[in-house]
Amino acid sequence: MAKTTTKNAKKPAAKPAAKPAGKATKPAAKASSASAKSATKAAAKSAGKASLKSARKAVAKSAKKPALTLSMLKPSVNNMSVRVFARAAGLDHSETDVWGHTRSPEYMARNPAHLTPMIEDKGLPRGVLWESCAIMQYLANKHGLEKLYPKAPAKRAMIDSAMFYLIGTLYPYVARATYPALNFPQYAGEVGHSDAHPDKKAEAQKAAIEAIAEPLEVFHSFFRNGKPFIGGKNPSIADIRLAATLEFLAAIDYVLPQWAKEYMSAIEKKLGKAYAEPAADVRGYIAHVKSQAAA
Numbered sequence: 001m002a003k004t005t006t007k008n009a010k011k012p013a014a015k016p017a018a019k020p021a022g023k024a025t026k027p028a029a030k031a032s033s034a035s036a037k038s039a040t041k042a043a044a045k046s047a048g049k050a051s052l053k054s055a056r057k058a059v060a061k062s063a064k065k066p067a068l069t070l071s072m073l074k075p076s077v078n079n080m081s082v083r084v085f086a087r088a089a090g091l092d093h094s095e096t097d098v099w100g101h102t103r104s105p106e107y108m109a110r111n112p113a114h115l116t117p118m119i120e121d122k123g124l125p126r127g128v129l130w131e132s133c134a135i136m137q138y139l140a141n142k143h144g145l146e147k148l149y150p151k152a153p154a155k156r157a158m159i160d161s162a163m164f165y166l167i168g169t170l171y172p173y174v175a176r177a178t179y180p181a182l183n184f185p186q187y188a189g190e191v192g193h194s195d196a197h198p199d200k201k202a203e204a205q206k207a208a209i210e211a212i213a214e215p216l217e218v219f220h221s222f223f224r225n226g227k228p229f230i231g232g233k234n235p236s237i238a239d240i241r242l243a244a245t246l247e248f249l250a251a252i253d254y255v256l257p258q259w260a261k262e263y264m265s266a267i268e269k270k271l272g273k274a275y276a277e278p279a280a281d282v283r284g285y286i287a288h289v290k291s292q293a294a295a
Contacts, residue, residue: 068093068139069120071107075182075285077244080278081132082117084240087274089145133163136237149237162223162230162238166245170215174248176208181251182289209252220259228266235267240275243267247279251286 070086070093072079086093101107102114110128111118118130123142129135137160140149150156179186180201186192191204219242223230230238243264249256256264268275 066092066094070095071098071116071118073097073099073116074281076116077248077282078132079117080244080247080282081241082135083278084244084271084275085136085139085148085237087277088240088271089139089143089148091139091143133167133241140237147234150231158223159230159236159238162219163241165215165218166241170212171245173208173211173215174245177205177212178248178251180205209254212254216260235270239267247282250283251289
């Protein structure tokens with residue numbers, strides 16, 4: 001069979017048929033090649049557009065769903081601390097104002113303490129974390145933010161001590177002094193929360209106001225100890241927490257010592273918008289409450 005095929009291919013009659021066929025196919029081949037090139041270009045262009053569209057969608061999706069979600073209350077200095085921190089640290093995050101929703105079944109299912117601020121992060125054992133100091137410590141550790149939270153044990157211990165002293169001693173005084181003016185609920189078991197006579201409540205508030213001076217001086221003389229900030233040349237998470245706390249004292253027109261005024265101004269100047277934007281919400285709320293009281 002192979003010999004027969006070879007012989008047939010050598011016949012004269014087959015040559016004329018082969019030549020026209022060959023000539024006829026060249027233009028067709030060129031046309032086919034051009035068509036293929038055009039199709040390839042179109043496909044590449046389409047693929048490029050699809051790829052660009054896909055990339056844009058991915059970016060948009062990423063922008064819509066940051067890795068870190070923060071549930072917060074704008075008028076709160078506790079919440080302000082984490083809001084300032086997240087901005088100062090440059091963390092990709094979203095904020096949700098949960099005013100009036102912290103007792104909802106959905107919120108309570110995630111956070112039975114119904115507290116703010118609260119972050120949601122995949123790396124957490126229960127998915128969420130509350131308490132401003134704990135949140136800042138966790139995020140600083142996770143992202144290696146040594147400028148805000150030094151790694152050296154001795155330096156870190158001073159930052160921790162300053163924060164714990166604040167939430168355990170200074171802040172309770174600030175809360176008792178300012179919450180009545182801010183229309184915030186008082187802590188159970190205290191005079192402000194009881195049915196005591198208004199004079200007794202006013203007396204307790206006055207005592208708290210007078211007690212603020214001592215721990216405030218401790219921050220100045222011990223924790224700062226001649227440095228611009230507790231953290232040294234740069235504000236630390238303890239500085240953010242302290243400065244935010246002092247914002248509430250404007251609600252009762254508390255006269256801050258000169259060093260405290262300069263300290264707060266220095267932090268805001270150093271952190272810029274990271275501090276100013278969350279602080280504006282607290283200041284705005286204080287101004288609103290004071291205007292309502294004056295009306």
